[in-house]
Amino acid sequence: MAPEDGSAPAVGADAPGQAEAVATGGRRRTWRRALRRPPAVVGAVIVCLFALMAIGAPWIATGDPIRTNWGQLRKAPTLAHPFGTDDLGRDVYSRVVWGARTSMQAGVLSILLAILVGVPTGLTAGYYRGVTDQAIMRITDAWLSFPFLILAIGLVTILGPSLINATVAIGMAATPTYIRLTRGLVLSAAQEDYVQGARALGGGDLRMMLRHILPNIFSALLVQATVSIPGAIIAEAILSFLGLGVQPPTPSWGTMLNAAQQFLETAPWMAWWPGLAIFFIALSFNLAGDGLRDFLDPKDY
Amino acid sequence: MLDFLAQRVAISVLTLFLITLIVFTGVRMIPGDPARTMAGTDADEAGLQEIREKYGLDKPIPVQYVRWLTLAVRGDLGESIRTREPVVKTVAGKLPITMQLAGFSLLIALGIAIPAGIFSAVRRNTVWDLLANAVSLCGVSIPSFWLGIMLILLISVRLHLLPASGFVPFLQDPLGNLQRMLMPAFVLGAALAAVLMRQTRNSMIEVMSANYIRTAYSKGLAEWVVVFRHALRNGLIPIVTILGLQMGALMGGAVVTEQIFVIPGFGRLIVEAVFTRDYPLVQGVVLITASSYVLINLLVDVSYSLLNPRIRVKGSADGS
Numbered sequence: 139m140a141p142e143d144g145s146a147p148a149v150g151a152d153a154p155g156q157a158e159a160v161a162t163g164g165r166r167r168t169w170r171r172a173l174r175r176p177p178a179v180v181g182a183v184i185v186c187l188f189a190l191m192a193i194g195a196p197w198i199a200t201g202d203p204i205r206t207n208w209g210q211l212r213k214a215p216t217l218a219h220p221f222g223t224d225d226l227g228r229d230v231y232s233r234v235v236w237g238a239r240t241s242m243q244a245g246v247l248s249i250l251l252a253i254l255v256g257v258p259t260g261l262t263a264g265y266y267r268g269v270t271d272q273a274i275m276r277i278t279d280a281w282l283s284f285p286f287l288i289l290a291i292g293l294v295t296i297l298g299p300s301l302i303n304a305t306v307a308i309g310m311a312a313t314p315t316y317i318r319l320t321r322g323l324v325l326s327a328a329q330e331d332y333v334q335g336a337r338a339l340g341g342g343d344l345r346m347m348l349r350h351i352l353p354n355i356f357s358a359l360l361v362q363a364t365v366s367i368p369g370a371i372i373a374e375a376i377l378s379f380l381g382l383g384v385q386p387p388t389p390s391w392g393t394m395l396n397a398a399q400q401f402l403e404t405a406p407w408m409a410w411w412p413g414l415a416i417f418f419i420a421l422s423f424n425l426a427g428d429g430l431r432d433f434l435d436p437k438d439y
Numbered sequence: 440m441l442d443f444l445a446q447r448v449a450i451s452v453l454t455l456f457l458i459t460l461i462v463f464t465g466v467r468m469i470p471g472d473p474a475r476t477m478a479g480t481d482a483d484e485a486g487l488q489e490i491r492e493k494y495g496l497d498k499p500i501p502v503q504y505v506r507w508l509t510l511a512v513r514g515d516l517g518e519s520i521r522t523r524e525p526v527v528k529t530v531a532g533k534l535p536i537t538m539q540l541a542g543f544s545l546l547i548a549l550g551i552a553i554p555a556g557i558f559s560a561v562r563r564n565t566v567w568d569l570l571a572n573a574v575s576l577c578g579v580s581i582p583s584f585w586l587g588i589m590l591i592l593l594i595s596v597r598l599h600l601l602p603a604s605g606f607v608p609f610l611q612d613p614l615g616n617l618q619r620m621l622m623p624a625f626v627l628g629a630a631l632a633a634v635l636m637r638q639t640r641n642s643m644i645e646v647m648s649a650n651y652i653r654t655a656y657s658k659g660l661a662e663w664v665v666v667f668r669h670a671l672r673n674g675l676i677p678i679v680t681i682l683g684l685q686m687g688a689l690m691g692g693a694v695v696t697e698q699i700f701v702i703p704g705f706g707r708l709i710v711e712a713v714f715t716r717d718y719p720l721v722q723g724v725v726l727i728t729a730s731s732y733v734l735i736n737l738l739v740d741v742s743y744s745l746l747n748p749r750i751r752v753k754g755s756a757d758g759s
Contacts, residue, residue: 279450280729283732284732285686288691292465
């Protein structure tokens with residue numbers, strides 16, 4: 139429902155080479171629509187920067203994130219240590235950089251797990267309906283009744299604390315949301331004429347689900363993934379903060395904040411940077427997700 | 440109406456049943472001897488035998504489940520491995536503290552979110568709306584435990600305005616209790632406020648574009664009359680549901696908040712229980728939180744149907 143509509147000129151191109159003009163015009167229009175949402179673009183750029191940081195951690199970090207230095211305990215930020223040092227003399231900047239890898243890994247992988255389990259289950263429930271649907275949805279409802287964090291804590295208790303287990307626990311806790319969402323989307327997509335038509339042409343169940351329904355609900359799932367990754371990142375940080383996720387000395391923003399809490403009076407910088415990092419990554423994902431939602435909304439032209 | 444209630448209650452009972460099944464299976468997935476799991480590593484052979492008999496651990500799994508469920512329904516969730524106190528008693532002792540914290544957070548969240556959401560909706564697309572949205576987006580993105588740490592840093596360490604942590608019962612020292620509860624309640628309420636504000640705004644925008652609101656305006660009514668007397672009532676109905684669904688986030692948030700501010704509620708209890716491998720206690724807390732979540736949402740749905748006659752007819756929550 140944006141007031142401006144910048145799409146008219148490209149479509150009205152002359153007959154020769156029209157297809158080409160429409161194609162480039164389409165691409166240009168896509169860009170123009172994207173750039174109309176500066177906060178979303180900024181969010182997406184920052185998300186990419188964090189991803190680069192996670193991948194390039196060995197080159198971006200200035201020092202070893204794990205090596206302790208007893209002569210440099212809790213030193214305030216200096217040129218050599220721009221974010222200061224922690225209670226074991228480790229460089230906070232390097233640890234924040236490496237922490238991006240932990241956070242991204244946990245956030246993306248856990249949501250990927252939730253999608254891998256949740257989407258096929260939701261597809262099955264929504265497509266076959268009836269008893270299958272009822273059974274799946276009742277279990278999903280029960281699963282959803284466990285508060286996200288409490289379920290994750292319970293699962294970590296069973297699995298034991300580690301980054302992988304925390305990731306699995308967060309993924310499992312996020313799964314029912316995807317089952318519900320997918321089922322709802324499938325129910326409405328199955329009503330569409332093109333799906334009915336494909337069915338009339340004799341498409342098999344699997345083909346119907348994968349070729350006709352899934353591509354049409356993909357964008358809604360993508361938006362949901364973008365907005366649930368920050369939640370998963372914060373959940374990982376919380377589990378690690380409580381000591382139930384990443385174990386020391388592996389750098390993680392949550393464990394860094396846990397350590398920082400004991401030295402608030404003498405070394406407050408230990409608490410600033412990991413928290414700011416979580417805040418910015420979550421904010422950027424949310425901005426990008428909001429933008430993506432509007433962008434993929436077909437009504438928004 | 441009665442049909443709707445009966446259906447809603449039946450679904451809740453089924454959900455509760457499935458919850459017990461999930462919790463039971465979860466505890467059984469812990470590797471090792473289940474009697475050892477329930478009794479603790481330092482239990483002697485007599486203690487183990489007692490547990491085996493109580494839960495019928497030599498019987499088939501379904502029988503064990505029924506026995507466990509029967510005990511659970513009677514309020515017997517076993518004993519804490521660490522303190523040897525009944526789990527129910529331990530949780531009941533901690534619950535009032537967490538409920539006070541959650542109650543305060545709820546007040547703070549509603550106090551911020553509802554006025555801000557209404558204002559944003561009425562002054563849509565103005566600077567104020569933009570600002571409120573930006574603050575709400577930050578509220579969703581800020582990790583609550585970091586917000587807590589930063590508040591302690593600013594208000595307690597730097598400004599010495601409020602105590603950084605600890606808890607005193609209200610009856611013992613009302614002022615001290617409120618002083619210590621203020622920061623944690625704000626931290627816990629902030630994220631909830633952000634979510635509720637967005638919902639209030641969206642819901643009010645939808646209601647404000649309805650025909651009857653246009654009619655009210657064209658009758659020459661003042662804006663505040665239209666907003667508060669006509670729009671608000673319908674606008675707030677969806678908020679009640681969102682509030683119920685957010686109770687889970689509130690319970691989860693309480694775990695972290697209590698950890699930061701050293702409040703001896705049930706959130707701290709579960710973390711301690713996890714570290715000491717006090718499985719019966721973890722199981723009890725998880726079971727109790729999930730069950731209360733179901734019951735709270737049942738109550739929400741029932742009250743919702745009383746508020747909104749359209750729901751009763753359709754028998755589903757999306758009747759608007």
